[in-house]
Amino acid sequence: MVRMPRFVPTLDRKLLRDLWEMKGQALAIAAVVAAGVTMFVTYLSNFASLQQTRAEYYDTARFADVFASLTRAPSSVRLRLEAIPGVERVMTRVVADVTLDVPGMAEPATGRLVSLPDAGRPALNDLFLRRGRWIDPNRPDEVLASEMFCEAHGFGPGDRVAALINGRRRWLTIVGVALSPEYVFAIRPGELFPDKRRFGIFWMSGAALAPAFDMEGGFNDVSMALGRGASEPDVIEQVDRVLAPYGGLGAVPQRQQLSGWTLENELAQLQMFGFITPLIFLGVATFILNVALTRALTLQRSQIAALKALGYANTTIAWHYIKWGLVIAACGALLGIAGGAWLGSGMIALYNQYFRFPVLYYRMSTDVAVASLFGALTVAALGAWSAVHRAVRIPPADAMRPEAPALYHQRLFEKSLRLPIASRMVLRNLERQPMRSMVSVLGIAFAVAVLFVGLSFIDVMNLLVNQQFELATRQDATVSFAAPRSARAVHDVQHMPGALDFEPMRTVPVRLRSGARTRTLAISGLPEHPSLNRLVTRAGDALEVPPEGLVLSQMLGDILAVGPGSTVQVSVLEGRRQVLDVPVRMLVDDSLGLQAYMRQDALHRLLGEGGTISGAAITLDPAQTEAFYSAVKTMPAVAGVALREMTLRNFRETIDQTMKLQIFFNVLFAGVIAFGVVYNSARVSLSERSHELASLRVLGFTRGEISFILLGELAVLTVVSLPVGAAIGYGLGQLIMAGFNNEMYRLSFVVSSATMARAFLVVIVAAALSGLLVRRRLDRLDLVAVLKGRE
Amino acid sequence: MYASAQNATGHPTSEPVFIARGLRKVYVMGEVRVEALRGVDFELYEGEFIVLLGPSGSGKSTLLNILGGLDVPTSGSVVYKDHNLTAAGEAALTQYRRSHVGFVFQFYNLIPSLTARENVALVTELTPGSMTPEDALGLVGLSPRLDHFPAQLSGGEQQRVAIARAIAKRPDVLLCDEPTGALDITTGAVVLDAITRVNRDLGTATVVITHNAAIAGLADRVVRLADGHVVSVERNTTKLTVGELQW
Numbered sequence A: 001m002v003r004m005p006r007f008v009p010t011l012d013r014k015l016l017r018d019l020w021e022m023k024g025q026a027l028a029i030a031a032v033v034a035a036g037v038t039m040f041v042t043y044l045s046n047f048a049s050l051q052q053t054r055a056e057y058y059d060t061a062r063f064a065d066v067f068a069s070l071t072r073a074p075s076s077v078r079l080r081l082e083a084i085p086g087v088e089r090v091m092t093r094v095v096a097d098v099t100l101d102v103p104g105m106a107e108p109a110t111g112r113l114v115s116l117p118d119a120g121r122p123a124l125n126d127l128f129l130r131r132g133r134w135i136d137p138n139r140p141d142e143v144l145a146s147e148m149f150c151e152a153h154g155f156g157p158g159d160r161v162a163a164l165i166n167g168r169r170r171w172l173t174i175v176g177v178a179l180s181p182e183y184v185f186a187i188r189p190g191e192l193f194p195d196k197r198r199f200g201i202f203w204m205s206g207a208a209l210a211p212a213f214d215m216e217g218g219f220n221d222v223s224m225a226l227g228r229g230a231s232e233p234d235v236i237e238q239v240d241r242v243l244a245p246y247g248g249l250g251a252v253p254q255r256q257q258l259s260g261w262t263l264e265n266e267l268a269q270l271q272m273f274g275f276i277t278p279l280i281f282l283g284v285a286t287f288i289l290n291v292a293l294t295r296a297l298t299l300q301r302s303q304i305a306a307l308k309a310l311g312y313a314n315t316t317i318a319w320h321y322i323k324w325g326l327v328i329a330a331c332g333a334l335l336g337i338a339g340g341a342w343l344g345s346g347m348i349a350l351y352n353q354y355f356r357f358p359v360l361y362y363r364m365s366t367d368v369a370v371a372s373l374f375g376a377l378t379v380a381a382l383g384a385w386s387a388v389h390r391a392v393r394i395p396p397a398d399a400m401r402p403e404a405p406a407l408y409h410q411r412l413f414e415k416s417l418r419l420p421i422a423s424r425m426v427l428r429n430l431e432r433q434p435m436r437s438m439v440s441v442l443g444i445a446f447a448v449a450v451l452f453v454g455l456s457f458i459d460v461m462n463l464l465v466n467q468q469f470e471l472a473t474r475q476d477a478t479v480s481f482a483a484p485r486s487a488r489a490v491h492d493v494q495h496m497p498g499a500l501d502f503e504p505m506r507t508v509p510v511r512l513r514s515g516a517r518t519r520t521l522a523i524s525g526l527p528e529h530p531s532l533n534r535l536v537t538r539a540g541d542a543l544e545v546p547p548e549g550l551v552l553s554q555m556l557g558d559i560l561a562v563g564p565g566s567t568v569q570v571s572v573l574e575g576r577r578q579v580l581d582v583p584v585r586m587l588v589d590d591s592l593g594l595q596a597y598m599r600q601d602a603l604h605r606l607l608g609e610g611g612t613i614s615g616a617a618i619t620l621d622p623a624q625t626e627a628f629y630s631a632v633k634t635m636p637a638v639a640g641v642a643l644r645e646m647t648l649r650n651f652r653e654t655i656d657q658t659m660k661l662q663i664f665f666n667v668l669f670a671g672v673i674a675f676g677v678v679y680n681s682a683r684v685s686l687s688e689r690s691h692e693l694a695s696l697r698v699l700g701f702t703r704g705e706i707s708f709i710l711l712g713e714l715a716v717l718t719v720v721s722l723p724v725g726a727a728i729g730y731g732l733g734q735l736i737m738a739g740f741n742n743e744m745y746r747l748s749f750v751v752s753s754a755t756m757a758r759a760f761l762v763v764i765v766a767a768a769l770s771g772l773l774v775r776r777r778l779d780r781l782d783l784v785a786v787l788k789g790r791e
Numbered sequence B: 001m002y003a004s005a006q007n008a009t010g011h012p013t014s015e016p017v018f019i020a021r022g023l024r025k026v027y028v029m030g031e032v033r034v035e036a037l038r039g040v041d042f043e044l045y046e047g048e049f050i051v052l053l054g055p056s057g058s059g060k061s062t063l064l065n066i067l068g069g070l071d072v073p074t075s076g077s078v079v080y081k082d083h084n085l086t087a088a089g090e091a092a093l094t095q096y097r098r099s100h101v102g103f104v105f106q107f108y109n110l111i112p113s114l115t116a117r118e119n120v121a122l123v124t125e126l127t128p129g130s131m132t133p134e135d136a137l138g139l140v141g142l143s144p145r146l147d148h149f150p151a152q153l154s155g156g157e158q159q160r161v162a163i164a165r166a167i168a169k170r171p172d173v174l175l176c177d178e179p180t181g182a183l184d185i186t187t188g189a190v191v192l193d194a195i196t197r198v199n200r201d202l203g204t205a206t207v208v209i210t211h212n213a214a215i216a217g218l219a220d221r222v223v224r225l226a227d228g229h230v231v232s233v234e235r236n237t238t239k240l241t242v243g244e245l246q247w
């Protein structure tokens, strides 16, 4: 026993010694609290770090407020943009996507060329030079390249890449490695995950870039900073009006700019996870704390009575026991804060792989630490309170007597089954206290549930990829043209080496408007009987596109507040730039992005065009992919090629890097829960029944036999909890998915049977381990001591 | 009245500590009603030593618990000096136990995680004007065992710790429910000696429940309960010491 200094009040000595006595259990509960707090701190400190880093970066780099692309406008239009009320600063640029031929890589890549001002730094969206030097405006081949692309290829100043500009190969020499607030998250539009190897951004002299794209004395991209109090929607409307004659593709605010939008969604997700996941853990901790304390209090019944007889007030006694919970929770919280700070800094490194800031600091905010400590303490107090409340309210004279012995029953089936005596004891004990058995089942079930949620992420992602690449877009390659081309272009693509099946694609940039709600995106025109690009629901059903009218993603319908039967205004952002009212025929519950579909023939009719195409979907002869790649690399007017194989590989790598770690911790934490719950139940049963078990030993039962009585009970509880946990996990998964889903993803929660088996296995192993630990205690049961004590 | 006659003759100078009148206690368990006390009149005077005898189930513990403020009667009244316990609430009863009552139970009810000294300190910290735990334990002859945990003490020693704990606050009444019930004769004698000494030296009014009629010789008065009634009250003309008892 622990010796304590004199100043420790006697009741607190009892507290500390009792805690020490049940240190195994206390540790198990503290571990669950720690797991919850770790998650809370990890997610929320990352959220805070990213948010602050983003704010600082956007600010120092003068990240623009409004962005617009257009076909081409003369430089003079800039003055008209500057004249729009609320616009403080305007930067015009030339931006063009080209096919890249990267030394050492067979597949074609996409390069985005962005012009730099002739002198000085960009007024907006300033670059951060990580390595090398700024370009020499007199050297047309010099470029600054995006950091991720350089990293993926091991490029640095001095290395060269070939760009296919207007059908001609042009060598670009990298002189510096740069970062831009526009490409914190650098992803090609329409892709699922950033492909570091196949998408690079190159900043180069405007004087060198403009002539190649017919942009001398003109621009095709605008960024604008707004003054304080400027009305963003008003500015956007005016910008659209000014740029409409020049093929304006619709201005978007910062939060809808591709990188800004992704970052925003990611942050929202982090914040959500930062609350929901720890909530589950803390909920479980409250629960097992309550169970452990309720049972510990049963054992302390006569002590409570003695304290009352001595004149201790109910509130004093209640506070004494609530302190148990608080001490345990405080230990767990401190452990969790330390763990969260450590894990959080690790996770930030992970973000650094996909989000590029000049510096991404990790800040462990005191707010988060204090909040988690208080959260844990509150939760512990709640868990302890209901247990303590009940125990303390028993009148002292009743508490003096041992609890009324439970009623045992002999069930018919026991007789007919002729179960051995030990098995009968197991069954009767379970049945005698159905509430308690249920509570244990629920506790273990939570562990199963947490595993379900944690492990199923792979399943969810696999389902998404399967749907996307097996059901919805079944082509091997998607070629998109820099500008829409006539039906004759079909021939060029059809006769490319290796091309087997072929489907023309037509996507039209539009702005959809319904009342004040508006979104800028592209309508995809699908063939009447598509074989490659299909309209597929979240459940995996391929739908037929109605002959007329629009089909929108459910999420887009929600954003625009429209449904089947409503009409949306479609402002076409290319060609003749018609403004049309088009009926919405259907909302489709799909899983990715904000999509708008239409039958290709209907789209052609709507636009009054012939067989114009903007790209093509192709299946490839696997033996000829190399030939296809090199053909694409020299094909003029191609803005980009998406390759299924590359995307899938990229996806797997992403999963490998990001999810594995998270899954590892999920498994760890779920293991902690399972272990905590089972160990607690076992320890409590052991202390409640040690008298009975010791008596059996005195009667000549072996250690194995009495272990069977105690552990058999736990085994039954564990087995029962598996399906219960599966059900809870399924519910939790749906809940988390609802929080996870945003404008980018609408995923369904699925669990594969392999995941299910893995989850069950983890829980069974954790339960077996705690069973073993208890068995060791059981083996050391001091018969004399147990029988001497009354209770 | 019988009680006032006793008062007039037996205790001309002492004041009653307890006056209980018409105490009834009914336990209702589902359809079964157990009448533990069926109209008990009882009084205890300052400095008096009462032994409560009676067959098992006769209501002794019930009466003691009510006197000690651990339980409340179904009807009837208990007055402790100027406190009406029947009308007192939970908080008042706690305060009453804290300041005036010392309990000793058959099964000691020590806190297993606290040493002998600490078990006593539990009370001395709570009630101002208590003696030190060391003094209290000295009174029961346990000075050498101050830092032992209950599990390291014999039954008799544990019971003496319980007595030390009960008397440390210098209570006005000491209520003992079968204090020797779990002990052998010799150990029981040591424990009883401690109780009688407290009664004699500190003048603490004491009630001891026992099944052992021999112990009745220690008392000023012997009250017998049967079936929830007081069946007899006897006054001992000569009060014996523990050493003089015929076990």
Ligand SMILES: Nc1ncnc2c1ncn2[C@@H]1O[C@H](COP(=O)(O)OP(=O)(O)OP(=O)(O)O)[C@@H](O)[C@H]1O
Pocket (backbone or CB within 6 Å): A398, B027, B028, B029, B034, B035, B036, B054, B055, B056, B057, B058, B059, B060, B061, B062, B063
């Ligand atoms: N909480 C209770 N619920 C129901 N019946 C009770 C309760 N407490 C006591 N009784 C009953 O009241 C009667 C008196 O009990 P009490 O404990 O006062 O007896 P006792 O004289 O102390 O007996 P013993 O000598 O065996 O300790 C008994 O019949 C007992 O069963």
Ligand SMILES: [Mg+2]
Pocket (backbone or CB within 6 Å): B060, B061, B062, B177
């Ligand atoms: Mg009794």
